[in-house]
Amino acid sequence: MKADKKIISILMNAENGKSITKDEAINLLKLPENSLESSILTSTANIVSRQKFSNHALLLGQIGVDMAPCDGDCAFCFFANSNALIKPSALDKQEIIDRCIQFVLGGAQGVFLMTMHRFGLDWFRDLCADLRNLIPNQFEILANVGDLSLSQLKELKDAGVTGAYHVSRLREGTDSCISPDSRKKTIEYILEAGLSWFNMCEPVGPEHTPEELAEQIWIGIDYPCVQHGVMQRFPVKGSPLYKYGQVSLSRLNQIIAVVALATQNKPNIKSIAVNAPSVAGLFSGANAFFPETGEPIHGDPENHPVKDKEGFTTALWRDNDEITTCDCRKMMVSAGFSHLMDFNGYSKLKLQSKSYSKEEII
Numbered sequence: 001m002k003a004d005k006k007i008i009s010i011l012m013n014a015e016n017g018k019s020i021t022k023d024e025a026i027n028l029l030k031l032p033e034n035s036l037e038s039s040i041l042t043s044t045a046n047i048v049s050r051q052k053f054s055n056h057a058l059l060l061g062q063i064g065v066d067m068a069p070c071d072g073d074c075a076f077c078f079f080a081n082s083n084a085l086i087k088p089s090a091l092d093k094q095e096i097i098d099r100c101i102q103f104v105l106g107g108a109q110g111v112f113l114m115t116m117h118r119f120g121l122d123w124f125r126d127l128c129a130d131l132r133n134l135i136p137n138q139f140e141i142l143a144n145v146g147d148l149s150l151s152q153l154k155e156l157k158d159a160g161v162t163g164a165y166h167v168s169r170l171r172e173g174t175d176s177c178i179s180p181d182s183r184k185k186t187i188e189y190i191l192e193a194g195l196s197w198f199n200m201c202e203p204v205g206p207e208h209t210p211e212e213l214a215e216q217i218w219i220g221i222d223y224p225c226v227q228h229g230v231m232q233r234f235p236v237k238g239s240p241l242y243k244y245g246q247v248s249l250s251r252l253n254q255i256i257a258v259v260a261l262a263t264q265n266k267p268n269i270k271s272i273a274v275n276a277p278s279v280a281g282l283f284s285g286a287n288a289f290f291p292e293t294g295e296p297i298h299g300d301p302e303n304h305p306v307k308d309k310e311g312f313t314t315a316l317w318r319d320n321d322e323i324t325t326c327d328c329r330k331m332m333v334s335a336g337f338s339h340l341m342d343f344n345g346y347s348k349l350k351l352q353s354k355s356y357s358k359e360e361i362i
């Protein structure tokens with residue numbers, strides 16, 4: 001078996017510390033996903049990423065706090081106005097607090113509070129302010145909400161929010177009713193407000209071309225994010241993009257590897273996330289997961305069926321049970337990661353599969 005010399009040269013340069021260019025990224029994304037070169041790509045990213053992050057990993061929880069038919073109307077989404085059959089509802093504050101505490105106990109360093117594209121700003125701001133007073137100080141409150149103005153983001157910051165996830169997604173404006181410019185404007189405001197910006201290449205489907213993927217990945221290179229990563233799209237029955245299905249794990253890993261090699265010299269990037277969490281992703285340059293629920297209550301790992309719960313997480317799109325902090329730590333331990341870190345890259349806890357005691361955590 002012989003590998004393509006041009007590809008090997010790009011990967012050797014990357015392994016020696018040179019970030020790949022956008023053109024090189026496109027060439028790497030054109031590789032057949034199960035080729036020899038693609039395997040060398042993911043292995044190279046694994047080496048580069050482990051060095052960059054000192055073999056440390058990150059857990060950030062997620063809670064969908066408000067749900068309604070959404071006028072973002074994304075062609076892949078469970079909540080899209082034209083497809084959704086749900087009634088508007090918001091999660092009870094005590095339930096959110098309880099879930100945050102479970103995330104804390106599982107070693108997560110923060111939580112993304114997710115809403116629809118349009119949401120009640122005052123309600124969300126007051127919720128964040130209350131949470132800030134009621135959950136441990138070191139646990140970061142992060143927003144994953146719709147487009148906002150600079151002054152609205154400053155309000156959230158004053159309420160205790162320290163970062164925000166916001167993405168100008170693949171085919172934004174074509175597969176959604178939101179313009180890429182308004183998404184990018186909000187990203188600029190997030191940075192101007194002094195919040196940490198979390199980004200990803202998403203929602204990746206089989207139809208996205210290497211050029212489209214590279215273009216979208218580079219938004220997180222041109223603007224300073226603290227986290228880059230890749231999230232695959234899960235097909236929602238009845239949605240316009242259902243027909244395309246989903247990318248394979250090997251394709252997902254190939255894209256993660258490209259992100260890792262393109263961002264290796266960006267000191268602002270403290271972690272590379274993959275969603276859904278997978279051990280294979282951890283061997284392709286990723287070091288961060290978004291658990292969908294915290295430490296299982298009363299030691300019952302089966303006690304987290306998604307269908308009976310209020311609110312939402314990405315488990316809804318996967319149509320599966322929620323992935324716990326315990327599940328994530330087990331994957332990270334099995335992949336040989338040594339510690340959990342905070343989102344600034346500082347070491348926080350030795351990684352272990354078994355649950356932490358309260359004294360170890362708080």
Ligand code: SF4
Pocket residue numbers: 070071072073074077078079080081115116117176
């Ligand atoms: S992906 Fe977000 S913006 Fe789009 S329809 Fe779903 S909730 Fe709304």
